Amino acid sequence: MQRDKDIVLEVEDIHKKYREEKILKGVSFKVKKGETKVIIGPSGTGKSTLLRCINQLTIPDRGRVWLEGEEVTHTKKSINQFRQKIGMVFQDFNLFDHLTALGNVEIGLIKVKGMDKNKARQKAMEELRQVGLENQAYLYPAQLSGGQKQRVSIARALAMDPKVILFDEPTSALDPELIGEVLEAIKNLAIQGMTMVLVTHEMGFARSVANEIIFIENGKILESGSPYKLFNNPKYERTRRFLKKITELYGESSEKR
Amino acid sequence: MFFTFLHLIILIKRDIIMIENFLMIYQALPYLLKGSLITIGLVGGALFLGFIVGVPMAVGQVYANKFIANSISFYVWFFRGLPVLVLLFLFYFGLFSLLGLNLPAFTAAILVLGLRSAAYQSQIFRGSIQSLGEGQMLAARSLGMSKFQAIWNIILPQALRISIPGWSNEYSIILKDSAVTYAIGVMEILTRGNFIATRTYKPMPVFLTCALIFLILTYGGVKVLDLLEKKLRIPGYVFGRREI
Amino acid sequence: MSEFYFIRNILLLPLLEGTLITIKLIALSIPLGLILGILLAVGRVYGNKLISSLCAAYVIFFRGTPLLVQLFILYYGLPSIGIFFSPLTAAIIGFILCSGAYHSEYIRGAIQSIKGGQMMAAEALGMSRVQAILYIILPQALRRAIPGCSNEIIYLVKYSSLAFMVTLIELTGAGKIIASRYFKYTEVFLVVGIIYLLMVSVITKFLNMLEKKLEIPGLE
Numbered sequence: 001m002q003r004d005k006d007i008v009l010e011v012e013d014i015h016k017k018y019r020e021e022k023i024l025k026g027v028s029f030k031v032k033k034g035e036t037k038v039i040i041g042p043s044g045t046g047k048s049t050l051l052r053c054i055n056q057l058t059i060p061d062r063g064r065v066w067l068e069g070e071e072v073t074h075t076k077k078s079i080n081q082f083r084q085k086i087g088m089v090f091q092d093f094n095l096f097d098h099l100t101a102l103g104n105v106e107i108g109l110i111k112v113k114g115m116d117k118n119k120a121r122q123k124a125m126e127e128l129r130q131v132g133l134e135n136q137a138y139l140y141p142a143q144l145s146g147g148q149k150q151r152v153s154i155a156r157a158l159a160m161d162p163k164v165i166l167f168d169e170p171t172s173a174l175d176p177e178l179i180g181e182v183l184e185a186i187k188n189l190a191i192q193g194m195t196m197v198l199v200t201h202e203m204g205f206a207r208s209v210a211n212e213i214i215f216i217e218n219g220k221i222l223e224s225g226s227p228y229k230l231f232n233n234p235k236y237e238r239t240r241r242f243l244k245k246i247t248e249l250y251g252e253s254s255e256k257r
Numbered sequence: 258m259f260f261t262f263l264h265l266i267i268l269i270k271r272d273i274i275m276i277e278n279f280l281m282i283y284q285a286l287p288y289l290l291k292g293s294l295i296t297i298g299l300v301g302g303a304l305f306l307g308f309i310v311g312v313p314m315a316v317g318q319v320y321a322n323k324f325i326a327n328s329i330s331f332y333v334w335f336f337r338g339l340p341v342l343v344l345l346f347l348f349y350f351g352l353f354s355l356l357g358l359n360l361p362a363f364t365a366a367i368l369v370l371g372l373r374s375a376a377y378q379s380q381i382f383r384g385s386i387q388s389l390g391e392g393q394m395l396a397a398r399s400l401g402m403s404k405f406q407a408i409w410n411i412i413l414p415q416a417l418r419i420s421i422p423g424w425s426n427e428y429s430i431i432l433k434d435s436a437v438t439y440a441i442g443v444m445e446i447l448t449r450g451n452f453i454a455t456r457t458y459k460p461m462p463v464f465l466t467c468a469l470i471f472l473i474l475t476y477g478g479v480k481v482l483d484l485l486e487k488k489l490r491i492p493g494y495v496f497g498r499r500e501i
Numbered sequence: 502m503s504e505f506y507f508i509r510n511i512l513l514l515p516l517l518e519g520t521l522i523t524i525k526l527i528a529l530s531i532p533l534g535l536i537l538g539i540l541l542a543v544g545r546v547y548g549n550k551l552i553s554s555l556c557a558a559y560v561i562f563f564r565g566t567p568l569l570v571q572l573f574i575l576y577y578g579l580p581s582i583g584i585f586f587s588p589l590t591a592a593i594i595g596f597i598l599c600s601g602a603y604h605s606e607y608i609r610g611a612i613q614s615i616k617g618g619q620m621m622a623a624e625a626l627g628m629s630r631v632q633a634i635l636y637i638i639l640p641q642a643l644r645r646a647i648p649g650c651s652n653e654i655i656y657l658v659k660y661s662s663l664a665f666m667v668t669l670i671e672l673t674g675a676g677k678i679i680a681s682r683y684f685k686y687t688e689v690f691l692v693v694g695i696i697y698l699l700m701v702s703v704i705t706k707f708l709n710m711l712e713k714k715l716e717i718p719g720l721e
């Protein structure tokens with residue numbers, strides 16, 4: 001198969017069922033270097049499952065995943081080698097509650113990458129600065145606001161120098177006034193050329209940042225395209241209705257900025 | 258006149274008894290306190306053994322395959338279902354000699370109390386691990402940690418902290434159970450108390466003194482573990498739940 | 502001596518007798534221990550300062566010292582001041598006094614977890630303090646205390662073996678006598694252990710059923 005050198009992540013024909021219920025029924029897409037893909041779709045449609053299938057936290061029933069041309073599925077290499085290169089940011093943060101912000105960011109460097117402690121600390125501090133939290137480095141998760149927690153978890157993912165970062169509704173668990181700071185941090189990453197796959201309902205944000213929006217329904221990609229196309233000229237009435245609904249529901253908060 | 262005289266005699270006699278008792282306890286105290294060192298050694302050893310066996314058991318019950326998890330459940334069911342006294346008899350007089358081990362009572366007692374405590378401790382740790390939620394494991398694995406690394410660096414440091422109150426309870430239970438090793442002749446507090454009581458024919462003051470020593474050990478130890486918990490507490494965090 | 506004869510006449514029959522005594526021990530101490538626990542808990546929460554601190558001191562003593570030491574005081578200590586108990590009586594009294602202290606802590610916790618509004622509402626209806634405790638607070642608190650108290654009851658079943666230490670030949674005692682006479686410790690104590698496991702399992706089942714049955718629909 002001819003592969004584009006620019007393609008960082010390729011997902012092909014992912015299937016997953018839980019018990020007898022088919023959640024994903026063949027999802028494929030490619031992400032180019034520096035691209036931001038936004039995935040949208042009704043809740044319960046399998047978006048989180050899809051992201052977890054990419055880094056094999058959930059093992060898909062069928063389908064393949066490549067990272068920079070190397071197959072992640074059916075590999076002889078340890079899956080942990082790939083996971084280092086695929087960052088993940090969770091809806092409910094999943095910060096390690098017994099470690100400070102700094103500890104959260106450096107633990108992967110020390111334990112997984114085997115980096116020297118001083119160097120890891122320096123790098124972790126750098127990543128915290130990147131998300132504007134150098135002053136909170138020594139606070140514990142329970143002492144941070146939701147927005148700060150999510151920014152720490154972004155720094156934790158960034159520290160591993162990932163080839164791509166997967167975001168699973170990074171702002172859904174946040175109070176409205178805290179959403180902006182997290183979107184801002186993600187936007188900065190986009191500007192710096194980070195490759196990202198984002199599940200989100202923040203349409204204003206998606207419009208301004210996404211290179212492509214993928215609309216998933218019933219375990220399949222119903223339609224995908226540029227934000228302009230999907231918002232102004234969608235193929236399906238379903239897509240228009242869904243976009244209208246969530247735009248009303250979540251507003252376009254980030255456009256104001 | 259006669260009445261007051263009798264009164265006086267009774268009073269004096271009572272005082273003499275009191276003084277006698279105090280003197281006797283005073284003389285017996287070093288002997289009893291040596292017994293409390295043995296009790297402390299016994300409890301410390303059993304808690305330690307229970308810890309190093311109980312933690313892997315908890316991890317196994319949560320993360321290992323069905324066969325291992327079921328075997329551990331059986332172990333827990335067995336050791337929690339039998340009285341300490343029966344376990345002591347079964348192992349000290351029965352199984353240990355069947356295995357050709359000729360253990361001193363003290364060692365046998367540590368083994369039995371420790372293996373039994375492992376069953377109880379494993380359930381404390383298991384509860385703590387399960388209270389953490391799946392997210393911690395997912396996040397650790399998403400960074401590329403192996404399952405073992407995730408358990409060692411992320412799950413256990415949190416689970417063990419949450420376990421301290423349960424653990425402090427386990428300390429007080431084992432401390433009190435250690436008195437049962439009297440039945441196989443370990444020279445702990447109660448065994449020594451019993452010696453003195455039979456020799457002096459003054460069981461009441463002797464056993465009350467034993468009770469007092471146990472009281473001090475129970476509440477003193479619990480206090481120490483409380484301090485430990487405060488020291489290890491993650492700021493802003495209580496029993497795995499968020500304060501803020 | 503045939504194996505069968507040994508198992509039936511020398512092993513099982515005496516063990517059965519011992520088991521009956523163990524059952525007698527726990528059948529008497531469980532309900533009385535619970536009643537003592539309720540009294541201590543109510544005294545601790547609703548009593549005046551004196552009663553409350555007396556109850557607290559009682560609980561501190563009985564939870565802070567080994568049951569075996571308590572039994573020794575009852576059986577070997579008290580005769581020296583003129584109070585004599587048979588081994589059975591001493592054991593039962595010891596079990597009641599000790600388990601009462603443990604029960605009281607679960608029940609106290611449960612009482613304190615009930616919202617203050619309940620007491621207020623009861624008194625607003627014109628109930629006396631005692632009525633409110635009896636008809637409103639305790640029925641709720643005791644339900645909530647069931648898991649803790651169940652645990653305590655299971656403990657009591659196992660600790661009833663300590664009665665042997667004050668010379669009562671109950672199940673463990675019967676086992677010890679046979680085992681040392683025929684030098685078959687492993688076999689005998691495995692059988693004794695299985696009998697305890699059976700009792701524990703049956704009582705656990707029963708207590709779980711009781712908890713289900715007493716559950717208030719829709720609560721929590």
Ligand SMILES: Nc1ncnc2c1ncn2[C@@H]1O[C@H](COP(=O)(O)OP(=O)(O)O)[C@@H](O)[C@H]1O
Pocket residue numbers: 018023042043044045046047048049050
């Ligand atoms: N581990 C699991 N076991 C069983 N069912 C699951 C599991 N994870 C997700 N599901 C089910 O799969 C469906 C899709 O879930 P999810 O991927 O979280 O959807 P989304 O993120 O789009 O809201 C849901 O119906 C959910 O109940």
Ligand SMILES: [Mg+2]
Pocket residue numbers: 047048049168169
């Ligand atoms: Mg989701």
